[in-house]
Amino acid sequence: MPAKKTANQILLVDSDVFQAETISDILKSDGMDVQIVLSGDEATNALRQKKPPAEILITNLVMPNKDGIEVIRAALKYNPNCSIMALSTFSSSNEATDAVKLGAYIVITKPFHPVHFKNAINRLVERANLLSECYSLRNRVAELESKVESLETVKGRMEMLAQQISPIRGEQRARSLNELEQLAALRSKGVLTEEQFQSARQSLLTRWLS
Numbered sequence: 764m765p766a767k768k769t770a771n772q773i774l775l776v777d778s779d780v781f782q783a784e785t786i787s788d789i790l791k792s793d794g795m796d797v798q799i800v801l802s803g804d805e806a807t808n809a810l811r812q813k814k815p816p817a818e819i820l821i822t823n824l825v826m827p828n829k830d831g832i833e834v835i836r837a838a839l840k841y842n843p844n845c846s847i848m849a850l851s852t853f854s855s856s857n858e859a860t861d862a863v864k865l866g867a868y869i870v871i872t873k874p875f876h877p878v879h880f881k882n883a884i885n886r887l888v889e890r891a892n893l894l895s896e897c898y899s900l901r902n903r904v905a906e907l908e909s910k911v912e913s914l915e916t917v918k919g920r921m922e923m924l925a926q927q928i929s930p931i932r933g934e935q936r937a938r939s940l941n942e943l944e945q946l947a948a949l950r951s952k953g954v955l956t957e958e959q960f961q962s963a964r965q966s967l968l969t970r971w972l973s
Contacts (some may be wrong), residue, residue: 772796774813774820776834777850782873786821789877790884807837816842818891823850824858832861839866844898846891848883864913904940917947925935936937 773790775797778782787797802804803826810817820838824831831849838845849867851859857933859870869883921943943964950960 772798772817772866773821774809774817774838775821776800776801776820776826778802778823778826778868781954782823786880789880793881793884795884796887802826803831803834806834810834810837810841813841817845818842818895819846819848819882819887821848824862825852825855830858832858832865835862835865835867838841844894846887846894847888914944914947914951922945 775783775787775790777786777799778801780801783799783801784819787799790797790945798809800809806822807829810820817838820834822831822834835849838847845866847861847867848869848871851862851863851870851872853872859872863870863892869887871880871883893922921940944953946960946963946967949955950957955963
């Protein structure tokens with residue numbers, strides 16, 4: 764089954780206009796969004812300005828002035844997890860080796876067969892999607908950890924408050940603490956507004972002191 768296509772744009776860098784348009788047509792026929800740049804200088808400018816940073820880069824290695832190696836360095840500078848395909852020739856095998864050492868995920872030697880190229884693109888896109896998913900999951904875990912820490916803080920404060928209220932003993936105290944924890948959890952989940960939480964908390968404290 765082909766890899767799920769990423770919604771993010773593919774940055775295609777090649778000084779050969781005909782070759783860039785040919786590759787772009789192949790990518791677009793598979794439902795992908797492509798931005799073509801025709802020089803290394805233009806590519807580094809595009810990478811610097813891209814927000815969010817480029818997730819997928821396809822670059823020719825041999826170009827006038829700023830070559831593909833410099834483009835790869837720029838891509839990884841702005842996004843260390845950028846998924847990169849380098850386009851090489853038999854005469855640029857040294858550059859291809861450097862590209863892999865630098866961080867290129869796939870190197871395709873020209874001329875290439877369209878089917879082989881599409882298979883390589885699917886692997887590149889799958890990698891980009893997995894990295895994006897991992898990044899989202901890490902952010903979600905960090906968010907949940909922050910909420911847990913907040914709940915623990917609220918719980919600690921409530922326990923300190925409960926210890927200061929002398930009439931509450933035994934099962935009654937445990938039940939009241941549990942109710943306070945449930946209120947805090949509902950507020951954290953957005954079920955209760957801050958106003959509703961404070962009102963319910965005040966009602967519970969009033970019952971404690973009565």
